[in-house]
Amino acid sequence: MMKISDLNINYFGSKVAENMVLQKIQTIKKEIDNLKFFLIIAGTNTSQIEGISAAGIDSESRKITALADAEFLLFGPKKDNLYKLPLLPAGVTPALISNVCANLLGIKSIVIPLGVHEKPYFRHLNIEENTCRPAKCILSGKSMTKKRVLNLYERGFSIGKSTNQPIFLSESVPGGTTTAQAVMEAFGLKVSNLVGSSMLNPPRQLKKEIISLSILKAKLKENFDSIDVIAALGDPFQAFSMGLLIGAREENKTVILSGGSQMIALVFLALEYLKYTNKQNFVENIFLITTDWLVRDSSLNNLLLLIAKKHNVNLFGFSSGLNFRSSNFKELRDYEFGYVKEGVGAGGMSFLAYLKGFSYEKIVSQCELNLRKMRELKKNS
Numbered sequence: 001m002m003k004i005s006d007l008n009i010n011y012f013g014s015k016v017a018e019n020m021v022l023q024k025i026q027t028i029k030k031e032i033d034n035l036k037f038f039l040i041i042a043g044t045n046t047s048q049i050e051g052i053s054a055a056g057i058d059s060e061s062r063k064i065t066a067l068a069d070a071e072f073l074l075f076g077p078k079k080d081n082l083y084k085l086p087l088l089p090a091g092v093t094p095a096l097i098s099n100v101c102a103n104l105l106g107i108k109s110i111v112i113p114l115g116v117h118e119k120p121y122f123r124h125l126n127i128e129e130n131t132c133r134p135a136k137c138i139l140s141g142k143s144m145t146k147k148r149v150l151n152l153y154e155r156g157f158s159i160g161k162s163t164n165q166p167i168f169l170s171e172s173v174p175g176g177t178t179t180a181q182a183v184m185e186a187f188g189l190k191v192s193n194l195v196g197s198s199m200l201n202p203p204r205q206l207k208k209e210i211i212s213l214s215i216l217k218a219k220l221k222e223n224f225d226s227i228d229v230i231a232a233l234g235d236p237f238q239a240f241s242m243g244l245l246i247g248a249r250e251e252n253k254t255v256i257l258s259g260g261s262q263m264i265a266l267v268f269l270a271l272e273y274l275k276y277t278n279k280q281n282f283v284e285n286i287f288l289i290t291t292d293w294l295v296r297d298s299s300l301n302n303l304l305l306l307i308a309k310k311h312n313v314n315l316f317g318f319s320s321g322l323n324f325r326s327s328n329f330k331e332l333r334d335y336e337f338g339y340v341k342e343g344v345g346a347g348g349m350s351f352l353a354y355l356k357g358f359s360y361e362k363i364v365s366q367c368e369l370n371l372r373k374m375r376e377l378k379k380n381s
Helices: 017-032 064-076 094-104 146-161 178-187 203-217 226-231 236-250 261-273 299-311 329-337 346-355 360-379
Strands: 010-013 038-043 109-115 165-174 255-258 287-290 316-320
Touching: 010 017, 010 299, 017 178, 017 287, 017 316, 017 346, 038 094, 038 236, 038 346, 064 094, 064 109, 064 165, 094 360, 109 236, 146 226, 146 236, 146 360, 165 236, 165 261, 165 346, 178 203, 178 226, 178 236, 178 261, 203 226, 203 261, 236 261, 255 261, 255 346, 261 287, 261 299, 287 346, 299 316, 316 346, 346 360
Parallel strands: 038 109, 038 165, 165 255, 255 287, 287 316
Antiparallel strands: 010 316
C-alpha cells in the first residue's frame, strides 16, 4: 500500500509510479460535481444462513437491512423512519457515514432495489416488475433464472451506456461477500482467505464449505460465462451492476466502485465476460475506493492484484483516511477494532468529501452528531 504524499489517503493495487496515482486522484477530483450516485440494495437468501453475515443480529433482521440502509442514507436519523436499523453485533451501520458525507457533498443517491423483501416507500428506480424476490440461497445451485440475470444485465447496460455522467456505485447486500467469493471461486480462483466480511472474525471455514457444496450443486456446463455463474451462485446486484459497468465503460465514462470484495468480484465478472484480448482500456478509469479499515491487512490488495494478474491489467484502489480512534462513541470506535468496516458507499463517500475540502475531523463530528440523534430517538421511542 502506498501512502500518498501530503494527502491523508492510501493507494493500493497494481504497482505504478506515484505521479500516475496523483493523476488518477485528479481525474476523480474533477468528476466529483458531475457524478451520478447509485445505491443498489439487493437480496439473497444466502444471508439467511446462520453465522454467514453480521448485517443484522439474526436472519429476520437481515431481511430489512438493505432497506433500512437506503432509508438512512437518504433521510438520516428521523423519528418516522419506517425501517428500523437492525441491531448489529457491534458498531453501527456505515450508512451513518454515507449520509453525513452525502449531505456535505449535497448529493442524493438513486436507489435501485433488486430482490429486497418489500417495495420501498421512498423514491427509487424500478428495474424489475417484481422487486420483492431475493435470489435463492446459493446452496440451491440455482440462485436466479438465466432469463432474470440477462434482463438485469441488459437493464444495467442500457442505463450505463445512456447515462451522460460519470458513475458512483455503492451497495447494500447482506450475504454479498459470500456470493462474491462464490462467483470468483466458480472460475477457479482460490480466494477464501482474501474475501472479507462485516464480522470481526470472518467465517472463512463456513463460507468455504458452503461455496464448495454450492459449486457442486450448480453443475456448471463447459464454457460457462459470467451470466451462467451469476445465475447459479450470484445475486441481483452482480447481474445489474455488471451491465451498468460495461455499458458505462463502453462510453468511456469514469466509474467509481465504492466497496470491497463485492466490487472487485464485479470487475472480475466483467473482465471474464468481455471477449476482447486487451482489456486495459476497459479498466483504465475504473476506481475501487474503500475504507482504511478494510485495507489494514493485505487481503483486499492481494485480491485486487490476483484479478489484475489474471487479466493482465492494472487495477487502481484508494482508501479513505477516515478513522474513529478519538471518538467518544463506542459504536464508532468499534470500527477501529474490525467491526462492520464498509458498506453503503462509506469509503467512497468519505474519500470524495475529503477531496472536496471537508476534513476527516468534520466528518467524524457530524457522524457523532447523527449518532447522538439516534440515541435520543431510541430513548424517546
